[in-house]
Amino acid sequence: MLTSGWKSVSMVDVHGKVTFTLWLCGCNLKCPFCHNWLIAEGKECFPLDRGALLGDLSSSSFLVDYFHITGGEPLMQWAELSSLLAEAKELLPISLNTNLTLLKPLERLLKAELVDHIATDLKAPPAELYGLPGEASKRLWELFLMGLELISDYGIPLELRIPVARGLDQWPWIEEGLKHVDTDFYAVLNPLVGPPLTSPRNGAWCSEHCWPEREVEGLKERLGEIGIRTYVNRFA
Numbered sequence: 001m002l003t004s005g006w007k008s009v010s011m012v013d014v015h016g017k018v019t020f021t022l023w024l025c026g027c028n029l030k031c032p033f034c035h036n037w038l039i040a041e042g043k044e045c046f047p048l049d050r051g052a053l054l055g056d057l058s059s060s061s062f063l064v065d066y067f068h069i070t071g072g073e074p075l076m077q078w079a080e081l082s083s084l085l086a087e088a089k090e091l092l093p094i095s096l097n098t099n100l101t102l103l104k105p106l107e108r109l110l111k112a113e114l115v116d117h118i119a120t121d122l123k124a125p126p127a128e129l130y131g132l133p134g135e136a137s138k139r140l141w142e143l144f145l146m147g148l149e150l151i152s153d154y155g156i157p158l159e160l161r162i163p164v165a166r167g168l169d170q171w172p173w174i175e176e177g178l179k180h181v182d183t184d185f186y187a188v189l190n191p192l193v194g195p196p197l198t199s200p201r202n203g204a205w206c207s208e209h210c211w212p213e214r215e216v217e218g219l220k221e222r223l224g225e226i227g228i229r230t231y232v233n234r235f236a
């Protein structure tokens with residue numbers, strides 16, 4: 001299993017919770033704003049020392065709400081992840097950050113009751129934010145919507161993250177996504193952040209669309225108007 005490491009106590013990975021966070025390598029998307037793209041592309045990665053991880057998880061568990069797995073896209077390594085979660089679940093509830101496009105592996109984990117909380121990004125418009133050709137983005141968006149329904153069917157609590165971009169009309173996609181959520185959830189607006197704070201995959205794209213301004217307040221207001229509990233991450 002390839003990882004880029006873990007952090008025993010983190011206050012920033014799930015809203016309002018303390019997590020033990022593990023980063024797994026590989027991803028099936030090419031998001032232009034991604035600042036974990038080295039992990040997503042399997043660079044700066046090494047084999048996971050499972051014994052060391054579980055030992056650290058055990059000694060940190062009294063401080064922590066969730067064992068949070070992120071990446072990259074953790075479901076790229078779903079078979080090994082499933083076996084790891086079966087052991088880790090004895091120690092802590094599990095929170096999975098997934099892009100919600102690899103549904104078969106996700107359903108296996110859900111069926112095995114290995115996931116207690118999910119975080120996902122609603123990437124809008126998908127043709128811009130997935131960083132892939134139009135047809136592929138369209139198909140991935142359909143999978144994402146089915147993923148929201150799958151989570152709802154299993155009644156898993158959801159942190160619905162919305163990366164906020166500058167100069168793009170994101171609302172129609174957000175509205176469509178919300179129609180597919182029927183579980184306990186809240187939204188987190190994440191303004192896209194570029195240099196000097198991060199090093200995104202596509203600097204030119206980011207100079208056009210990172211550091212949104214009035215878009216954040218606009219989306220917060222619209223989500224509030226339809227009764228969605230919404231938090232805003234402020235990075236600067």
Ligand code: SF4
Binds near residue numbers: 028029030
């Ligand atoms: S932002 Fe997430 S889904 Fe997109 S490329 Fe990066 S790791 Fe993958």
